[in-house]
Amino acid sequence: MKKVLSKKNLWEKTPSWIKSTLGRGLGLIPPKWLLGKSFRENCKFISDAQWWSEEQAHKYQLNKLREMLKLAYEKTEFYSRMFDSVGFNPRDFQSLDDMGRLPMIDKQVVIDNLSDMCTKSVDDKDVDFGSTGGTSGTPLHFYMNANRSSVEYAYLTTSWERAGYKLGMPVAMLRGRIVNPDRNGFRHEYDPILRHHYYSSFHMSHENMKRYLKHIATIGPCFLHVYPSSIAALARFILRSGTHAPKNIRGVIAESEIVYPEQRQMVEEVFGCCLFSCYGQSEKLVLAAGCEHSDDYHVWPTYDYFELLDDEGNPVTTPSQRGEIVGTGFINTAMPFIRYRTDDWATYVDNHCEACGRKHTIIRDIRGHRTQEVLIADDGSEISWTALNMHDDTFLRVRQFQFLQETQGRAVLRIVPADGFGEDDADRIHRNLGRKLDCRLTFTIELTEAIPLSPRGKAIYVDQRIQQEKEFR
Numbered sequence: 001m002k003k004v005l006s007k008k009n010l011w012e013k014t015p016s017w018i019k020s021t022l023g024r025g026l027g028l029i030p031p032k033w034l035l036g037k038s039f040r041e042n043c044k045f046i047s048d049a050q051w052w053s054e055e056q057a058h059k060y061q062l063n064k065l066r067e068m069l070k071l072a073y074e075k076t077e078f079y080s081r082m083f084d085s086v087g088f089n090p091r092d093f094q095s096l097d098d099m100g101r102l103p104m105i106d107k108q109v110v111i112d113n114l115s116d117m118c119t120k121s122v123d124d125k126d127v128d129f130g131s132t133g134g135t136s137g138t139p140l141h142f143y144m145n146a147n148r149s150s151v152e153y154a155y156l157t158t159s160w161e162r163a164g165y166k167l168g169m170p171v172a173m174l175r176g177r178i179v180n181p182d183r184n185g186f187r188h189e190y191d192p193i194l195r196h197h198y199y200s201s202f203h204m205s206h207e208n209m210k211r212y213l214k215h216i217a218t219i220g221p222c223f224l225h226v227y228p229s230s231i232a233a234l235a236r237f238i239l240r241s242g243t244h245a246p247k248n249i250r251g252v253i254a255e256s257e258i259v260y261p262e263q264r265q266m267v268e269e270v271f272g273c274c275l276f277s278c279y280g281q282s283e284k285l286v287l288a289a290g291c292e293h294s295d296d297y298h299v300w301p302t303y304d305y306f307e308l309l310d311d312e313g314n315p316v317t318t319p320s321q322r323g324e325i326v327g328t329g330f331i332n333t334a335m336p337f338i339r340y341r342t343d344d345w346a347t348y349v350d351n352h353c354e355a356c357g358r359k360h361t362i363i364r365d366i367r368g369h370r371t372q373e374v375l376i377a378d379d380g381s382e383i384s385w386t387a388l389n390m391h392d393d394t395f396l397r398v399r400q401f402q403f404l405q406e407t408q409g410r411a412v413l414r415i416v417p418a419d420g421f422g423e424d425d426a427d428r429i430h431r432n433l434g435r436k437l438d439c440r441l442t443f444t445i446e447l448t449e450a451i452p453l454s455p456r457g458k459a460i461y462v463d464q465r466i467q468q469e470k471e472f473r
């Protein structure tokens, strides 16, 4: 149970009528000042640090890790036990390579040891409770610093600036927030400090999307901050209704879900601007973002100590090779995550970006939670959902869709139809997907009124009910 409200939570939980009343005055003050001194200092540090040399970044990481390991060892029973079991004392920590001596932890370890992993009382006012969603398996609960938001937000906004965002620009948000309807049934809320317009991504009906777009067109030069699935739904709506995207949208920032190449292409075409993506987790382990010239993810070296490891636990340093993302976050000192296996996998590109010159680790094709993304063919082989994601008009008159699979070689494609969906559409879906599936998997179409999203409002494309023996990656 969470008790004390941190400053950020307090503002978030303030009723919207109070916010809008206060906001009339606050709207005149630059957000950088409203967000406070710590935020401004973080922004300055981060803006500079992104241009550091590799040596500077490594030195910083070494110091941060030293602090973090010492804190974890001295203040938590869990890490004290673990370090002792491998004969590791943080005092002997000399180089980044020493990290390899420590065991890795994963979600199950955190679930089993939660109460022994905190560096201070969970009732402390500086500690917040957090959790990550997930429809299959147990959600992960953890604790984190209440003051993390100003650091986190500084990293995000500094990343977004590469896409042309400027602090103070209005942002239209379609990201799983519960937004209640106003008197006129319009699901919109406004936060005058952050200048965020929230729309409900749980209610993407034809009528509501029309209202969202009409409203977005009135908020001036702005950015959209979205889940890839919610912006793809909006793009399909624009395509099938034959309208145009509002001209005042300067860029689309997509986070929290995988960005599929087909989705990126469609969104960029429909909105006529760039889709910029960031990768991060609620546990604040690793943060990576694109740059001015490239969609590849640049891993922030000052946010965390990042490792990409192969099946044997060795660092991946060969371009095109895949590895699991293992993170040691610097932001969360309330409950350190040290060498945490994220279960997300990525392709190694380089140790710097040719295009922008930043000396960051560059990765691409981040994929996670694979079991939700594969269908099992007749012969037991796996068909990646990515391969079935269509960029053409296949799903034009479809609001939402999801495969449900309970039997090898067969699946049900659940569809929430958009206006005008008819037999022609069902035929086209059968034909186009059938071409890709090549008789390896047959499916029937089932029309439904709604497809449940994950608790955080993210789309789940494959509801996979077959227990898979081998781990897919």
Ligand SMILES: [Zn+2]
Pocket: 290, 291, 292, 293, 294, 298, 353, 354, 355, 356, 357, 358
């Ligand atoms: Zn770059």
